Amino acid sequence: MTKFIQLHLLTSYPPSNLNRDDLGRPKTATMGGTERLRVSSQSLKRTWRTSELFENAMSGHIGTRTKRVGSEAEAKLIAEGVSEKNAKAWAIMIASEFGKAKKDSTEIEQLAHISPEEQQLVDSLITTLAAENRAPEEKELMLLRAKTKAVDIALFGRMLASSPEFNIEAACQVAHGISVHSVAIEDDYFTAVDDLNSAGDQGAAHIGEAGFAAALFYSYICIDKELLVDNLGGDVELATKAIAALTEAAIKVSPKGKQNTFASRAYASYVLAEKGAQQPRSLSVAFLEPIHGNQQAADAIAKLTRQVENFDKVYGDCADSRMSLNAMTGEGDFNALKNFIAD
Numbered sequence: 001m002t003k004f005i006q007l008h009l010l011t012s013y014p015p016s017n018l019n020r021d022d023l024g025r026p027k028t029a030t031m032g033g034t035e036r037l038r039v040s041s042q043s044l045k046r047t048w049r050t051s052e053l054f055e056n057a058m059s060g061h062i063g064t065r066t067k068r069v070g071s072e073a074e075a076k077l078i079a080e081g082v083s084e085k086n087a088k089a090w091a092i093m094i095a096s097e098f099g100k101a102k103k104d105s106t107e108i109e110q111l112a113h114i115s116p117e118e119q120q121l122v123d124s125l126i127t128t129l130a131a132e133n134r135a136p137e138e139k140e141l142m143l144l145r146a147k148t149k150a151v152d153i154a155l156f157g158r159m160l161a162s163s164p165e166f167n168i169e170a171a172c173q174v175a176h177g178i179s180v181h182s183v184a185i186e187d188d189y190f191t192a193v194d195d196l197n198s199a200g201d202q203g204a205a206h207i208g209e210a211g212f213a214a215a216l217f218y219s220y221i222c223i224d225k226e227l228l229v230d231n232l233g234g235d236v237e238l239a240t241k242a243i244a245a246l247t248e249a250a251i252k253v254s255p256k257g258k259q260n261t262f263a264s265r266a267y268a269s270y271v272l273a274e275k276g277a278q279q280p281r282s283l284s285v286a287f288l289e290p291i292h293g294n295q296q297a298a299d300a301i302a303k304l305t306r307q308v309e310n311f312d313k314v315y316g317d318c319a320d321s322r323m324s325l326n327a328m329t330g331e332g333d334f335n336a337l338k339n340f341i342a343d
Contacts, residue, residue, distance in 0.1 A: 003277040005243065005341055006319070007221040007250060009268040010180070010300050015212045016264030018255040019043040025211035026185055032288040034182035037215040039255055041174040044219070047256060048249035049152040057245035061238065063115045063150035063158075070095025070106030073126055080130030090135055094122060097143045100162050113158040115150035118143055147233040151242035154231035155223075171228035172221065172246065179215035180287040180300045188212055212262065216269075216296050218287055218304075221250060222280045244342040247273075251334070269327045270301050272308070273341050276320035283307050297328050 019027050019039040029038040048054055055062060066072075074091035078084060091106045099108035114122075121143045129136055144166040148154055157170030188211075191204035223246070229239045251268045259265065272283075286307035291299050311318050323340045325332030 002275045005223040006274040008272040009219040010270040011268045012216045016262045017258040037179040037183045039177035051253040054249045063153045115148040172223045175220040177217040177219040181291045183213045220282045271325040274319035
């Protein structure tokens, strides 16, 4: 079985604000001495795992990230006829298995990523407690599981500060997307007009500014298939389906930031997939020197390809096999690429 699967993507976005900072402007980073546009790995992972494409492909095998496991349990207990006082007390006991409960609250302090199996255990316990009108016993509160069938937890991991023995190491590592060229953030000055303005009132009802930029991004993903299979309790078939679904989402699904304003949806223009047992490495070094000129896509593909060759010259073959797709020239086939990655 292949140990590592690496994906290198080049995706071009028109004017957009895919991932905002605390001021509402596009995120950036300095690389190679110039400012680049950036999309955080957190944004990318949430975009993919909550996409309709991924959810449809992995239905029944997706976890839930929430602080409200206790609040939901309390509401279900009350609906089953348990008194509000008991429902709250028992819900706090259930929630405390997933994290430290806030003072006098059913909500926990940190987000917990809960698998469908764990949620089923919670729901089953709620049904039992309501039917027997009693508090949960200690052995019944052993709700966490070290292995999972939730592919998003298996791929991206989870950390439970209060129960570290049930932490799951991420089998998929995702780099921040970074533009292959320098950027300058621009401002879109806009106004909104009140539709009920009278003929003599021509002023704007609202005036605002929104930052935006256009960029060609390099994105990098590394999947440890052996670890993914282990996280999923040895289920190779489910791991293979998860890799195929993640691959399609990463190539086709765009971050949601300001989509209604910019409609900046895009497919990857170029994809290079690599498989092998060799130590993984990003190809971001190919873009330390920013790309200039009006042939950015072609130049970026050429630099990426040249960097692959140079790494191989210096270190020996850095992958056992490779396949690429180039939507700029119409070369390659997406289904063949997806099958190659998942095989």
